[in-house]
Amino acid sequence: MIEFKLPSLGADMDEGTLLEWCVRPGETIKRGQVVAIVDTTKAAIDVECWEEGTVEEFVVAPGTKVPVNTVLALLRTPGESPEEAARWKAEHRQAQALAPQPALAAAAIAPAAAVTAPGAAQRLRVSPAARRYAEQVGLSLDDVVGSGPQGTVVLEDVHRAQSQRAKPEGKPIVGAAAGAERAAEMRRTIAAAMARSKREIPHYYLLTDVPLEAASRWLAQRNAGRPVTERLLMAVLFLKAVARALRRFPELNGFVREGRFEASAEVHVGVAVSLRQGGLIAPAILNTDRLPLDELMRELGDLVKRARAFTLRSSELSMPTVTVTNLGEQGVDTVLGVIYPPQVALVGFGSVRERPWVDDGQLKLLPVVTATLAADHRASDGHRGALFLAQVRELLQQPELL
């Protein structure tokens, strides 16, 4: 019997509310299949299961808030007989003194519409992403017309309603309280993670200026010859360069757990995405170093869109091995960030600016960006950190090879 538990969804998430089950008892689950949607302070997460099995029974009902690692469901392993399953349950129930949970029959699985926080009386069918977004921006769902299947209110409907919303003129916006509470909760989770980071991680900081003449020119040429939907952003070059450089510097790509550093064999770069109404989330693009630039661009666009719609997959939140933050758009030169535990590095990029630059004894005007590394001194030293940044700089001089 497999105990399917609520996975850790990042250092700053230690609990979640189960919104709905996406599978039924008796259904066979494939590795990586989304089995449930769990709400957290930052997003409604599609929780994937990384084991194969058959759903035996649900332990937690929709609407319940539970801490990370709580057993949500039991899965029978392939080849496990009903007798073995029953015996397992009998033994474990006694050992853990679990209150016997009635298995939820297929018919009783609440569709998204009926799933609500205790106390709310919603009759609408609403997708988790739409509900979550509406709460976040303080919009009542009462007057939103659903355009999804069977009249389900989907995210686009909420966006439309938001833009058509009449100016308040002193009238309180219905649902604003829920939105404000969400925002406050998100602030608290970010605060907890950042405070923990500064308490536990001895940060050191390095900066380097990276000339981007070759990268800009290559990008412009490449984009000029492609349709608008295939244009690349400079940010994608930054991500790829960081991902590839990390292959040579494993002490910057991994986790510190219980005081010990473990390098990760794979590179999953977490991309810091600012949420429009405030807040920050840094979901990962898996295997960033192996993706060709076009695909990386598509993944990035999709990830940002879903992050801002508050709907992400659990693997995107639990698996980043490092984080990159690109704050240049806001006009700042440099970002000296706070590492997101249990990671050991944060790479920052400021704005790309035209600057005087000496190249081969000649004074020129070039686009330049300041790249920074914030790193955990328990896992790496400045010398290696400096070599890493130098490697990032080198890789960005030959964009055609990225």
Added chain:
Amino acid sequence: MDEPIIRDAISRILTSIAPEVSLAEIDATVPLREQIDLDSMDWLNFIVGLHEQLHVDIPETDYRKLRTLNDLVAYLQAKSPR
């Protein structure tokens, strides 16, 4: 193409990218990106949206001509197919 159609398309696309913004609140003579929080990804999505809705291809080299809402409308009117 009629100006109202262009303005309507701009409004719809901007709303899908920055739902907190209403076009009525935008000063058409002040640079857009000073009034709306749009990063390069948002801007690219905006350009893609304009391409889809108005069938106008905007090359990267023209981005700097599109600072204000008025600039944008004038540009799109000039470039849109009849």
